[in-house]
Structures are given as C-alpha cells and as structure tokens.
Amino acid sequence: MHAPQRAPRAHSHSQTDDNCERGVTAASRAPGTGRTGVLLAFLLALALPMALLLPAAGWARAGSWPTPPAAPKPPPQVSGPLQGGTADHTKFDELKGPFETGSDVTKACLGCHNETGHQFMKNIHWTWSYKNPDTGQQLGKKYLINNFCTNARGNEGMCAQCHAGYGWKDETFDFTDETKIDCLVCHETTGTYYKLPNSKGNKACSVMFEDMAPIDLAAAAQSVGLPERANCGACHFNGGGGDNVKHGDLSSALKEPPRTLDVHMGVDGLNFACTACHITNKHIWAGSRYHVISKDAKGRIMSGERKDVATCESCHGLSPHPVDSLAGFKLNDHVQSIACQTCHIPEFARGGVATIVDWDWRTAGKLRNGEGYHEEGYIQGNGEDRYVYKSIKGSFTYDENVVPVYRWFDGQMIYTTVDTHFDPKAKEIDINHFTGSREDSHSRIWPFKRMHTWQPYDKGNGTLVYNHLWGDDKAAYWGNYDMGASIAKGMADFGLDYSGEYGFIQTNSWWPITHMVAPKAQALACDDCHTPKGSRLASVEGVYMPGRDHNPWLDDIGTILVFGTLAGILIHGLIRFFSPKGRQH
Amino acid sequence: MALHRVKIFSIFERFWHWAQMLLILVLLVTGFGLHGFHDLFTFKQAVTLHTAAALTLLLLWAFGTFWLFTTRNWRHFIPTVQGMWGVFRYYSFGIFKGERHPYRKAYWRKHNPLQALAYTMLKLVLFPAIWITGLIYLFYFAWRDIPHATEYLQGVAMVHVAAAFAILTFVFIHVYMLTTGHSFRDHVMPMFTGFDEVDLTPEEEAYLRKDQPQDIR
Numbered sequence: 097m098h099a100p101q102r103a104p105r106a107h108s109h110s111q112t113d114d115n116c117e118r119g120v121t122a123a124s125r126a127p128g129t130g131r132t133g134v135l136l137a138f139l140l141a142l143a144l145p146m147a148l149l150l151p152a153a154g155w156a157r158a159g160s161w162p163t164p165p166a167a168p169k170p171p172p173q174v175s176g177p178l179q180g181g182t183a184d185h186t187k188f189d190e191l192k193g194p195f196e197t198g199s200d201v202t203k204a205c206l207g208c209h210n211e212t213g214h215q216f217m218k219n220i221h222w223t224w225s226y227k228n229p230d231t232g233q234q235l236g237k238k239y240l241i242n243n244f245c246t247n248a249r250g251n252e253g254m255c256a257q258c259h260a261g262y263g264w265k266d267e268t269f270d271f272t273d274e275t276k277i278d279c280l281v282c283h284e285t286t287g288t289y290y291k292l293p294n295s296k297g298n299k300a301c302s303v304m305f306e307d308m309a310p311i312d313l314a315a316a317a318q319s320v321g322l323p324e325r326a327n328c329g330a331c332h333f334n335g336g337g338g339d340n341v342k343h344g345d346l347s348s349a350l351k352e353p354p355r356t357l358d359v360h361m362g363v364d365g366l367n368f369a370c371t372a373c374h375i376t377n378k379h380i381w382a383g384s385r386y387h388v389i390s391k392d393a394k395g396r397i398m399s400g401e402r403k404d405v406a407t408c409e410s411c412h413g414l415s416p417h418p419v420d421s422l423a424g425f426k427l428n429d430h431v432q433s434i435a436c437q438t439c440h441i442p443e444f445a446r447g448g449v450a451t452i453v454d455w456d457w458r459t460a461g462k463l464r465n466g467e468g469y470h471e472e473g474y475i476q477g478n479g480e481d482r483y484v485y486k487s488i489k490g491s492f493t494y495d496e497n498v499v500p501v502y503r504w505f506d507g508q509m510i511y512t513t514v515d516t517h518f519d520p521k522a523k524e525i526d527i528n529h530f531t532g533s534r535e536d537s538h539s540r541i542w543p544f545k546r547m548h549t550w551q552p553y554d555k556g557n558g559t560l561v562y563n564h565l566w567g568d569d570k571a572a573y574w575g576n577y578d579m580g581a582s583i584a585k586g587m588a589d590f591g592l593d594y595s596g597e598y599g600f601i602q603t604n605s606w607w608p609i610t611h612m613v614a615p616k617a618q619a620l621a622c623d624d625c626h627t628p629k630g631s632r633l634a635s636v637e638g639v640y641m642p643g644r645d646h647n648p649w650l651d652d653i654g655t656i657l658v659f660g661t662l663a664g665i666l667i668h669g670l671i672r673f674f675s676p677k678g679r680q681h
Numbered sequence: 682m683a684l685h686r687v688k689i690f691s692i693f694e695r696f697w698h699w700a701q702m703l704l705i706l707v708l709l710v711t712g713f714g715l716h717g718f719h720d721l722f723t724f725k726q727a728v729t730l731h732t733a734a735a736l737t738l739l740l741l742w743a744f745g746t747f748w749l750f751t752t753r754n755w756r757h758f759i760p761t762v763q764g765m766w767g768v769f770r771y772y773s774f775g776i777f778k779g780e781r782h783p784y785r786k787a788y789w790r791k792h793n794p795l796q797a798l799a800y801t802m803l804k805l806v807l808f809p810a811i812w813i814t815g816l817i818y819l820f821y822f823a824w825r826d827i828p829h830a831t832e833y834l835q836g837v838a839m840v841h842v843a844a845a846f847a848i849l850t851f852v853f854i855h856v857y858m859l860t861t862g863h864s865f866r867d868h869v870m871p872m873f874t875g876f877d878e879v880d881l882t883p884e885e886e887a888y889l890r891k892d893q894p895q896d897i898r
Contacts, residue, residue: 423728432822433825626724662853
C-alpha cells in the first residue's frame with residue numbers, strides 16, 4: 097500500500113529537477129547575443145510565474161505524507177504530552193488486592209490521587225449534565241431524549257453502565273460519593289474489565305449478562321495507565337446500543353485502525369489515543385458535541401497556552417496546507433468557509449463497521465410464541481451480521497462508507513427536550529437542530545450524519561416522551577412490550593404531563609462528523625464540489641461556487657452569441673464562396 | 682505614395698501577439714472548463730493553469746503597455762471614423778463582388794479604422810473587464826467578510842464570464858477576418874516576418890531608406 101504512494105513522489109521530484117536543469121542551461125546561454133539575449137531574458141521573466149505555479153497542478157503529487165514504517169507490535173498509544181508516567185502501579189502495596197468491589201479499587205486510587213475525586217466529579221462523564229451557557233438549555237444524557245433508545249432517564253439501571261461510576265440505578269444515586277467513581281473503566285489496560293447493569297431488568301434482557309467471567313480487580317488495578325482507545329471506545333464506540341450505531345464515525349474499527357481508516361489513530365501511523373486531541377485538564381476533556389467550536393480562529397496551541405480545545409486547528413494551525421502551489425494557497429483560503437472535516441472525512445462508517453441511519457420503533461413489540469425475538473440480516477464490511485430487527489427496539493437500517501450531509505454550522509446545538517412542545521401534527525421534528533450561514537462569522541460548512549427515526553411521542557400534548565424500557569416490573573417495555581404502559585410510567589416517574597395517547601413521529605438527529613480522518617490522498621478533490629452535476633455541496637446555500645454555480649441567462653446569451661457569430665461567419669463565408677466575383681478576395 | 686514592403690511589427694510586437702494568443706487560448710479552454718462546460722482537466726489543474734496563464738498575461742500586458750507608450754505605438758489605436766464606412770461597406774457588400782479592400786496601411790496607421798476600433802475596445806473594455814474581475818475573483822477570500830460578499834462575487838463572476846464569451850467571439854471573428862482580402866497566408870505572415878505592404882509617402886520612404894534600411898525591402 098505504501099509503494100504505489102511513493103512512486104509518483106519520486107516521479108514528481110525528477111520532473112522538478114528536469115525543469116531546473118533546463119532553466120539553468122537557457123540562462124547561461126542568454127548573455128552575449130544582443131537583442132536575442134534580451135528577448136530570451138524577457139521570455140524567461142515571463143516564464144517564471146508559469147514555472148512557479150505549474151508544479152502545483154498536482155498531476156504527480158499523490159501522497160507525500162511521511163508514512164512511518166509499520167511496526168510488528170504497535171508502540172504505546174500517544175496521549176499527548178504525558179508519556180510513560182512516573183510510577184509503576186504493579187509495585188504499589190495498595191493495589192495488591194484482593195478487592196471485593198470496584199469501589200474498593202477506587203478507594204485505593206484516591207488514597208494517593210487525593211485531588212482526583214472532587215476534580216472528577218465536575219466532569220460530564222460523572223454528571224451526565226451540561227447546561228449550555230449560550231442557550232441556557234439543560235442538556236446531558238441525564239435529561240435528553242435521543243432517537244436511538246430514546247432516553248437514559250428512568251432507564252439508568254441499564255444505560256448507566258456507561259456512567260463513569262458504580263451503582264446509578266435511580267434518582268437515589270449519590271453524586272457526591274467519591275468512592276462511587278469508576279477509575280478502572282477508563283484507566284485499566286488488561287481489556288478484561290466490564291460493567292453490568294446496575295439494576296435487574298426483565299428476564300428477556302438479563303439473559304444477555306449471564307455467564308460472564310469474573311473480573312480480576314487486582315490485575316486491572318495494577319494495569320492502570322493513560323486511557324487507550326479501547327477504554328473510551330467501550331462506551332463511545334457503542335453509543336445507541338451497539339457498535340457504531342450512534343455516531344457513525346466512532347466504531348470498534350478504531351481500536352486498532354490502519355492509518356487509512358484514521359490518520360491520527362492508525363497503529364501504523366501516529367497511533368493517537370483519544371486524549372491526544374481531547375486534551376485533559378483536571379479530568380475535564382476538550383471537545384464537546386453540545387457546544388462545538390465550528391471555526392477555531394486562534395489556531396495552534398503553543399506551550400503554556402489554552403488547553404481547552406480538540407480542534408484540528410489547535411495542532412494544524414490556521415494555514416494547514418503547505419503553500420508550495422497555487423492549490424495550497426486556495427485550500428488555505430477555504431479554511432474560512434469549510435471545516436477541515438468536510439474534505440478530509442470523505443465518508444464515515446468506514447473500516448467495516450456499519451452505522452444505523454434509520455430506526456423504526458413502530459415495528460417494535462412483535463412476538464413469537466409470546467416472546468420477543470431478534471433477526472439478523474445486514475452483513476457489514478468486516479463480515480459481521482447485524483440485527484435488523486429486535487422486538488425490544490424495532491427495525492434498523494444500516495449504512496457504511498456513508499457520504500455525509502453538508503450544512504452551514506455555527507457550533508450551537510439546540511435540542512428538542514422532553515419539555516419542548518411542538519405541533520403534534522408535525523410531519524417530522526429535529527431532536528437537535530443547529531443554525532449557521534454564510535453570513536455568520538462563526539459558521540463553516542460541516543459534514544453531518546443524519547439519523548432518521550420513527551419514535552413514540554405524546555400525540556395529545558405534542559412532546560417527546562420518556563419511555564420506561566428497563567426494569568423488572570410490569571411496565572418496563574423490554575419484557576412486557578406494552579408501549580402505552582411503559583410511556584405512562586416513564587412520564588409519571590418524573591412528574592411529567594402525559595395525555596395518555598401516544599403515536600409515532602419522524603425525528604432527525606444531526607451528528608457532526610469529526611473522526612475517521614482519511615489520509616490526504618483520499619481527501620475530497622476540488623471537483624467533488626466544484627462541478628455542475630453531483631456536487632457534494634449541491635444543497636449548500638449562500639455561496640457562489642465556480643463550477644457548481646452559473647447564471648443560466650448569461651450562459652444562454654453567451655452561447656447564442658458565440659454560435660451566432662460562428663453561423664454568421666459561415667453564412668458570410670458561403671456568400672463569398674458562391675459570389676461569382678468573390679473568389680479571389 | 683507607393684506600396685513597399687516595410688517592417689511594421691517589431692520583434693517584441695510579434696512575440697507579444699503570439700504569446701498573448703497562446704495564453705488567451707489556455708485561458709479560454711481552462712476557463713470554460715472551470716465554468717463546467719467540459720471536463721478536459723480536473724478542477725485543480727484548470728485552476729492552476731488558468732491562474733498561471735492569467736498572471737503571465739498580466740505581466741505580458743504590463744510590458745506591452747510600457748512598450749506602447751514609450752514607442753508611441755499607442756497612436757495606431759486612436760479611433761477614427763475616417764474611412765470607417767468604406768471598410769464597413771466592403772465587409773458587408775464589396776467583398777462579395779470581388780472588390781478591393783478600400784484600406785491601405787500607412788506607416789503610422791497600420792490598422793484599418795474598423796480594426797483599430799475593435800482592438801481599442803478589446804484593450805480598453807474587454808481585457809480590463811476580464812482581468813480586473815479575475816483578480817477580484819482570485820482574491821475573494823481576502824474580502825469574503827464584507828457584507829453581501831456572495832452577491833458581489835456572483836456579479837464579479839458574471840462580468841468575468843460575459844467578458845470571456847465576448848473575447849471568444851472576438852477570437853472567431855479575428856481569425857475569420859484573416860481569410861478575407863488576399864489570402865490567409867498574406868494576413869498571417871506579417872505577424873511572423875514583421876513585413877507588410879505599406880503605403881509610404883516619399884518622405885517616409887526616404888527616411889526609411891536612409892536611417893532604417895533594414896526595415897524596408
């Protein structure tokens with residue numbers, strides 16, 4: 097795979113050398129021949145801008161990224177400036193164990209890391225709560241409704257497996273108890289650690305968690321290090337209830353990806369851990385989907401500067417393309433209007449793991465012999481067969497190597513929460529929507545995954561609903577399959593008004609795409625957007641794009657002018673030709 | 682007054698003409714490619730070629746303009762109505778009857794009135810229209826933050842494209858005109874050799890024979 101990338105590079109070098117050689121020869125002959133010499137010098141002066149610009153055209157410049165040689169064993173993942181550490185955790189008596197529970201390990205951790213507990217409790221992995229400072233909206237997984245499994249609220253027994261704590265199953269969870277922090281899920285590196293639901297579900301679901309091997313907590317505790325991709329991925333790759341279901345650009349393929357899948361995380365490339373970009377300060381991470389920096393005007397972070405962003409610009413600067421050609425200049429100009437991701441992530445859900453793009457809750461609840469069932473039927477790129485139907489969730493449509501939807505985006509996400517009232521007869525609503533335009537200085541054109549779902553809502557009140565899915569009770573949808581009862585309980589548990597009549601509504605959610613950055617040879621070319629037919633940015637408004645846009649009147653008049661002239665010439669010529677005296681002249 | 686073969690196009694003028702022809706050809710082909718009329722080049726190649734050719738042409742024009750004014754050759758392009766009707770009548774009727782072209786090149790007037798007007802309009806209207814809009818277009822990202830930049834860009838692009846259509850039309854007429862008169866070859870060769878038939882006054886002839894004998898045959 098590397099060889100063909102190098103070959104054209106060698107070719108382009110030799111071309112440049114040839115040009116230089118010719119230039120020197122011509123110049124050395126120039127003086128001494130009077131007027132011809134002056135003319136030659138003049139010619140050279142004219143040729144100079146041509147010579148400077150032409151190597152730019154990129155005929156032979158496929159890939160010149162310095163590809164590191166593939167190592168048989170991947171080096172440790174790069175987590176930013178912190179490397180190697182200053183302690184060997186296998187040597188601490190405190191971690192010898194044995195440990196009864198995860199909390200016991202946490203107590204041992206906090207024994208030395210005595211500031212970590214209260215620092216950690218401020219972060220979103222613990223609070224699951226985020227108040228948008230600009231819109232004032234109360235966001236966070238604790239409150240929001242999505243268009244996958246719809247709501248964590250009321251279903252924490254299951255969903256809070258991905259809470260970085262122990263035992264959140266209902267409203268009684270103590271968010272001030274440091275010992276309930278789960279250090280291991282992010283820091284253990286044995287790969288043997290796992291989490292179970294915090295409360296008992298219906299037996300239809302609980303079978304999933306039987307016969308799991310016991311965790312060696314002491315081994316896990318002694319293995320701790322900086323989080324690796326698999327640590328973050330345990331939750332973030334499985335958002336929405338399965339591999340790559342939710343984000344589209346975060347899948348298990350990124351645990352050990354080749355650099356063709358992601359140039360930053362590639363094990364044969366930079367081998368970045370997530371925290372190399374999502375830089376961390378006192379357990380607070382940079383990079384938020386609730387409040388996106390859609391256009392970073394500050395650029396590269398110098399030592400000692402801000403440590404609060406995960407933007408491309410924070411490493412690559414504001415003029416990321418080498419200015420060795422006209423195209424380089426032009427690409428750097430584009431940074432003002434186009435997010436890096438737009439060109440450099442030509443497709444998402446690559447690497448063999450599909451993402452769900454359509455989810456239909458209307459078909460949920462079908463039973464066979466009185467029991468729920470599931471069906472496979474989508475074989476994804478890596479050969480794995482994915483569920484296309486589950487009685488507990490409905491039907492799924494998958495997609496892979498997906499071309500994103502492109503929109504102006506100012507970074508501000510506005511959510512339809514359980515408190516938002518909308519027209520109950522609306523054809524479809526956005527779970528989250530965003531603003532942005534050409535005229536707004538914070539906006540750029542971003543790639544998005546659009547997730548479309550038919551999901552339950554309160555038909556009488558025109559609101560989304562909390563659905564009580566998980567639980568060992570008569571109302572939980574997962575096991576009882578009575579949507580009316582589960583919604584009634586889901587709403588009543590939090591004192592929310594429910595009309596008693598539910599229906600299904602089409603919803604969209606919008607996911608900015610930012611991972612799976614392809615090597616630059618695979619980035620979009622100019623023609624992918626600057627073309628009259630099939631432009632990637634065909635639906636983007638507020639811009640005039642050469643190649644995509646044209647004034648049909650002007651083109652028609654111009655074409656008529658040109659062809660009219662040609663016709664006139666033809667007629668004039670024919671008359672001359674057939675005029676008896678016209679032939680000589 | 683007598684016809685002589687006189688050098689009327691200096692080496693610079695001939696170089697200017699042919700270099701300009703080549704660059705305009707590149708600009709027309711790549712430009713209409715960028716506009717989406719054909720796919721002979723990738724967009725990146727077309728942009729690079731188009732910009733390189735445009736900047737080279739601007740440099741050539743800078744030299745050319747300097748030459749025109751320092752050598753006083755600009756006077757060839759002063760528009761005049763004198764003899765215009767005759768030329769116009771010739772192309773509309775006379776040419777079909779085998780009449781002789783009414784215009785004789787003079788030493789300080791090497792273009793016929795219609796030609797002079799056409800070239801002057803090209804130099805003063807079409808070329809400035811296309812290169813000024815071209816530069817504004819090229820540096821769009823330097824002014825994109827002013828209000829209504831998109832609308833302005835659209836206007837700039839329209840003028841640029843309209844001028845391109847007009848120049849393409851000029852090119853067709855210009856080349857067709859070479860076929861009129863004596864022969865295609867007789868029209869083209871002066872731009873290679875520099876020599877053409879010119880009606881000289883006895884004073885001009887005497888001057889040339891004495892001071893520039895190499896310019897008169």
